[in-house]
Amino acid sequence: MSSPETYEFLQVVSTTDQREIAERIATALVEDRLAACVQICGPITSIYRWQEKIERAEEWLLVAKTHRELFARVESAIRAHHNYEVPEILATPVVAGHADYLQWLRGELARVEPQMG
Helix, strand or coil: CCCHHHCCEEEEEEEECCHHHHHHHHHHHHHCCCCCEEEEEEEEEEEEEECCEEEEEEEEEEEEEEEHHHHHHHHHHHHHHCCCCCCCCEEEECCCCCHHHHHHHHHHCCCCCCCCC
């Protein structure tokens, strides 16, 4: 089985409490070809601990499809458009997928230079 470093694609998730910000982040990622697609789901309910208190919030979930080599740029773009002090930005490797869909991802994302070595 492949290690996470060998997986070509990632799904990157983030949340925000404003639909407009979710749409701004999604649009920026797709316009800059950092994500081929960003889905926005919500509202969802998030329960979490923040500054020693249990919080409950209505949020919008973003799921971005990107290339592993673009993660640093995706993270930077999310942070640039986000309204949270510490935004959730988590990446999960795509371990398998429909071949035609994966080919479509390749075509929609910023060109990734081949790794040397």
